[in-house]
Amino acid sequence: MSVHEYDAIIIGGGHNGLINAAYLARAGKKVVLLERRSIVGGAAVTEEIFPGFRFTEFSYVVSLLRPEIIRELELPRHGLKILPLPSTFTPMENGDYIAAWDDHDKTRREIYRHSPKDADAYDDYARLMMRMAMAVKPLLSLVPPDIASLSPRNLVGLLKTGQYAASLSESDLYDVARLVTQASGDLLDEWFETDALKGTKSASGIIGTFLGPRSPGTAYVLLHHYMGEIDGAFRAWGFAKNGSGGVTASIASAARALGVEIRTDAPVRQVIVKNGRAAGVALENGDEFYARVVVSAADPRRTFLQFVEPKYFPDDFLTSIRNFRTRGSSGKLNIALSELPNFSALPGEGELHRGAISISPSVDYIERAFDDAKYGQVSRRPYIDIIIPSMIDPDMAPPGQHVMSCFVQYVPYDIEGGWTDAKKELFAENVIGTIEQYAPNIRRAIIGRQVITPVDIERIAGITGGNIFHGELLLHQLFFLRPAPQWADFRTPLPGYYLAASGAHPGGGVMGAAGRLGAMEILKDWRW
Amino acid sequence: MLKQTPFHARTSAINQLQNWRRWSGYYTAGLYEMTHEREYWAVRNSAALFDVSPLLKYLVQGADAARLLNRIVTRDVLKMTVGQVIYTPWCDSHGKVLDDGTISRLEENTFRMTSAEPNLRWLTMNAAGMDVSIADVSANLAALSLQGPKSRLILKGCSTKPLDGLKYFRLMSNEIAGIPVTISRTGYTGDLGYEIWMDSSSALPVWDALMSAGHDYGVTPAGMLALDVARVEAGLILIETDYTAAHHAIIESQKSSPFELGLGWAVNLEKTAFNGKRALQEEKTRGSDWLFVGLEVDWTGMERLYREVGLPPQIPSITVRTSLPVFVGGVQVGYASSSAWSPVLKKYIALAHIRRPYFEIGTQLVLEVTVEHQRKYAPARVVKTPFYEPEWKKS
Numbered sequence: 057m058s059v060h061e062y063d064a065i066i067i068g069g070g071h072n073g074l075i076n077a078a079y080l081a082r083a084g085k086k087v088v089l090l091e092r093r094s095i096v097g098g099a100a101v102t103e104e105i106f107p108g109f110r111f112t113e114f115s116y117v118v119s120l121l122r123p124e125i126i127r128e129l130e131l132p133r134h135g136l137k138i139l140p141l142p143s144t145f146t147p148m149e150n151g152d153y154i155a156a157w158d159d160h161d162k163t164r165r166e167i168y169r170h171s172p173k174d175a176d177a178y179d180d181y182a183r184l185m186m187r188m189a190m191a192v193k194p195l196l197s198l199v200p201p202d203i204a205s206l207s208p209r210n211l212v213g214l215l216k217t218g219q220y221a222a223s224l225s226e227s228d229l230y231d232v233a234r235l236v237t238q239a240s241g242d243l244l245d246e247w248f249e250t251d252a253l254k255g256t257k258s259a260s261g262i263i264g265t266f267l268g269p270r271s272p273g274t275a276y277v278l279l280h281h282y283m284g285e286i287d288g289a290f291r292a293w294g295f296a297k298n299g300s301g302g303v304t305a306s307i308a309s310a311a312r313a314l315g316v317e318i319r320t321d322a323p324v325r326q327v328i329v330k331n332g333r334a335a336g337v338a339l340e341n342g343d344e345f346y347a348r349v350v351v352s353a354a355d356p357r358r359t360f361l362q363f364v365e366p367k368y369f370p371d372d373f374l375t376s377i378r379n380f381r382t383r384g385s386s387g388k389l390n391i392a393l394s395e396l397p398n399f400s401a402l403p404g405e406g407e408l409h410r411g412a413i414s415i416s417p418s419v420d421y422i423e424r425a426f427d428d429a430k431y432g433q434v435s436r437r438p439y440i441d442i443i444i445p446s447m448i449d450p451d452m453a454p455p456g457q458h459v460m461s462c463f464v465q466y467v468p469y470d471i472e473g474g475w476t477d478a479k480k481e482l483f484a485e486n487v488i489g490t491i492e493q494y495a496p497n498i499r500r501a502i503i504g505r506q507v508i509t510p511v512d513i514e515r516i517a518g519i520t521g522g523n524i525f526h527g528e529l530l531l532h533q534l535f536f537l538r539p540a541p542q543w544a545d546f547r548t549p550l551p552g553y554y555l556a557a558s559g560a561h562p563g564g565g566v567m568g569a570a571g572r573l574g575a576m577e578i579l580k581d582w583r584w
Numbered sequence: 585m586l587k588q589t590p591f592h593a594r595t596s597a598i599n600q601l602q603n604w605r606r607w608s609g610y611y612t613a614g615l616y617e618m619t620h621e622r623e624y625w626a627v628r629n630s631a632a633l634f635d636v637s638p639l640l641k642y643l644v645q646g647a648d649a650a651r652l653l654n655r656i657v658t659r660d661v662l663k664m665t666v667g668q669v670i671y672t673p674w675c676d677s678h679g680k681v682l683d684d685g686t687i688s689r690l691e692e693n694t695f696r697m698t699s700a701e702p703n704l705r706w707l708t709m710n711a712a713g714m715d716v717s718i719a720d721v722s723a724n725l726a727a728l729s730l731q732g733p734k735s736r737l738i739l740k741g742c743s744t745k746p747l748d749g750l751k752y753f754r755l756m757s758n759e760i761a762g763i764p765v766t767i768s769r770t771g772y773t774g775d776l777g778y779e780i781w782m783d784s785s786s787a788l789p790v791w792d793a794l795m796s797a798g799h800d801y802g803v804t805p806a807g808m809l810a811l812d813v814a815r816v817e818a819g820l821i822l823i824e825t826d827y828t829a830a831h832h833a834i835i836e837s838q839k840s841s842p843f844e845l846g847l848g849w850a851v852n853l854e855k856t857a858f859n860g861k862r863a864l865q866e867e868k869t870r871g872s873d874w875l876f877v878g879l880e881v882d883w884t885g886m887e888r889l890y891r892e893v894g895l896p897p898q899i900p901s902i903t904v905r906t907s908l909p910v911f912v913g914g915v916q917v918g919y920a921s922s923s924a925w926s927p928v929l930k931k932y933i934a935l936a937h938i939r940r941p942y943f944e945i946g947t948q949l950v951l952e953v954t955v956e957h958q959r960k961y962a963p964a965r966v967v968k969t970p971f972y973e974p975e976w977k978k979s
Contacts, residue, residue: 123883123930126930127883127884127930131930132928132929132930132931133929136930137625137628137629137928138927139625139629140621140622140625142619142621142622157618158617158618158619158621159618159619162618190896297629410622447802449629449630449802450629450630450734450800450801450802455800455801456799456800
């Protein structure tokens with residue numbers, strides 16, 4: 057057993073942990089980051105599962121990574137490259153397709169082919185989403201206030217939130233209010249008539265959430281995913297060079313350059329508490345690390361129910377955390393391919409292979425997929441978001457061969473009878489069978505595959521419930537309620553212990569806002 | 585009608601927008617796809633294939649070939665080994681830059697010069713009394729530029745002779761698709777890259793072979809818009825955009841010396857007499873009034889300007905070739921001649937002519953920008969160029 061002393065200890069080497077560590081080190085603190093696995097990256101990792109085939113195992117696109125983080129940590133200098141993912145192609149059940157291409161006029165003509173009315177609505181809808189995203193986005197960089205507290209710190213927070221709300225026009229405010237409460241399916245019904253268009257658009261409203269597109273609240277999730285698209289030239293939407301692991305590798309490189317000590321194979325057993333303060337952590341091997349500040353970049357349940365003895369937290373807080381919804385609803389099928397999938401609707405190799413391919417023929421289709429999951433089954437005909445990383449970055453697969461990332465929903469964590477190999481096989485088969493309907497050569501093209509269920513996300517990436525956002529983006533789990541009332545400002549009831557990951561405001565996706573904002577709050581508290 | 589390059593049959597078939605620009609009297613593709621984004625990223629992540637046939641090319645041969653070129657350009661041609669390529673500017677007798685280009689020593693007494701402007705007359709005038717022949721081979725010689733980290737792998741896949749030993753700014757004879765070619769490790773992107781030179785009559789099989797060998801490595805035909813962003817990132821000047829050729833200048837202040845263009849490294853004042861030597865010696869002693877430098881615009885400052893009008897920052901995705909004034913303390917100290925958003929650096933960068941003493945690295949200044957039709961000033965500072973230089977460029 058050995059003992060080490062630092063200013064700050066970060067538990068967990070996902071992107072938020074790395075970002076948090078980098079910002080603390082940037083402020084001159086001596087920081088150690090402890091990662092359970094032998095690689096950093098958390099759920100943003102790239103691993104060579106079959107020789108020469110590199111899978112973006114969990115997270116697979118970049119959309120929300122905060123521009124200020126890219127800039128302040130100089131991530132491009134550390135290798136971050138975000139490559140364009142220009143189109144979205146949706147094959148339809150009738151053998152046709154609908155696509156959004158890399159050009160406004162081309163996309164408009166494509167939608168016009170299906171519905172002249174929808175083509176007109178498309179621009180107005182895009183404008184509404186852009187305005188709404190601009191309206192909501194400032195919240196991403198605000199520390200949520202405690203609306204019931206009148207402490208000076210909170211008054212400032214309340215004031216900022218109030219100023220922000222006052223800056224919105226009345227109609228914007230109503231639109232925002234509608235959007236955060238509405239079902240994405242209903243929102244889209246107001247705008248469009250083409251099923252496949254609505255299906256594809258509604259899909260961003262259900263990602264990472266155990267809800268269907270007909271459930272209220274999904275319109276907000278849709279907006280959450282849209283926010284990455286409004287950063288102008290700085291936009292971060294795309295596929296990272298070397299996959300999502302390329303993003304975290306660049307952050308880790310920046311963190312190391314700032315002096316962060318990264319220790320892998322260092323699973324934390326528990327947080328050491330002394331005199332009512334978090335004083336350090338003990339690893340499973342018995343090594344002890346002491347510091348003024350302990351930051352958890354794990355999910356809220358692990359952070360509060362596993363690492364710390366319950367006696368250090370008030371009962372109502374523990375109840376809130378126990379009730380925090382972390383139902384994993386998505387899985388991945390990562391496939392090594394000998395040839396590209398050949399879509400009957402648009403045969404041959406083409407630009408569709410360089411963009412997203414969405415199996416989302418209608419809102420009803422996705423809602424039915426949810427119906428299966430609601431009662432503990434994998435979707436028979438799931439929603440699938442496909443990208444082919446090797447078409448964007450040739451370093452992802454051997455020349456002439458390909459890797460295909462299939463994000464699948466719904467794949468419930470709590471499957472009836474529990475997850476077994478047979479169930480995993482059924483899940484994989486449902487996905488391949490579904491793709492096969494549109495690209496008949498897929499089965500013969502498969503060289504190898506990796507099946508990722510929420511249980512695997514939990515086992516490998518260490519996220520409770522396998523929920524990709526560390527907790528669903530439900531209205532009652534957002535802003536000043538994330539992860540628990542009164543504790544949405546990255547602080548916790550245990551002094552010296554902080555939460556700075558996706559389970560904190562403003563939530564998940566490879567965004568990094570929680571890691572950065574958390575570091576800012578920690579530094580405010582720093583008193584020697 | 586403009587002329588078509590030897591690759592026109594291929595390039596016109598894939599030019600989705602039929603977007604053509606002009607280059608030395610030829611059609612040249614601005615971009616092939618609906619946006620140049622992917623073409624740009626091919627330069628930085630896989631390989632981009634440019635048709636650079638419109639380059640002007642001169643074959644200079646004879647016992648005095650080296651002596652002639654040495655008299656014209658500012659670098660030392662006599663020291664070049666066979667198989668070496670140099671980049672160099674050349675000047676008028678007042679030490680003002682006429683043009684810039686490359687010189688390849690193909691054989692002991694055979695050189696190829698490339699240039700942006702016609703130079704046949706200038707070469708001939710300077711050759712008076714020398715044992716040398718000068719031929720404009722521009723139309724006979726087709727050229728492709730394959731640029732990007734995968735360019736070597738692709739060329740290895742389709743050329744007969746091994747390429748691994750070919751060093752930066754060296755050339756070799758080779759064969760692609762049965763066609764004799766010269767491959768030089770040169771380019772205008774600041775990345776790993778090669779230029780392939782071949783007889784115009786056998787150009788198409790070479791294009792096809794490169795496209796086919798490059799398919800699995802993401803080879804992407806790319807146009808001038810992508811090239812223009814890459815060359816700014818590499819800090820490379822462009823004639824008639826970043827400087828005016830001395831013999832095109834109407835007024836004296838439009839001319840620039842190599843020192844003022846940041847090409848002082850390419851001026852060899854030790855060698856025997858050459859055009860402009862005396863003027864350049866004097867300028868060197870005196871110190872230059874201008875320097876061509878890199879500017880990095882502070883993004884937080886840009887964001888603030890846009891936030892004031894309620895917009896996210898809007899930066900054109902192509903290189904802006906409009907002159908933008910640069911100020912220090914309210915006084916104009918220069919102008920940016922090329923500015924661009926760099927996708928690989930995620931920075932707004934510019935190449936600028938700045939007056940002494942404001943051209944020192946680290947100097948804070950402001951760049952004039954237009955935000956919603958209003959004149960604004962974005963904070964910027966002088967930085968080193970190249971802005972982007974991957975470790976594989978010379979490895």
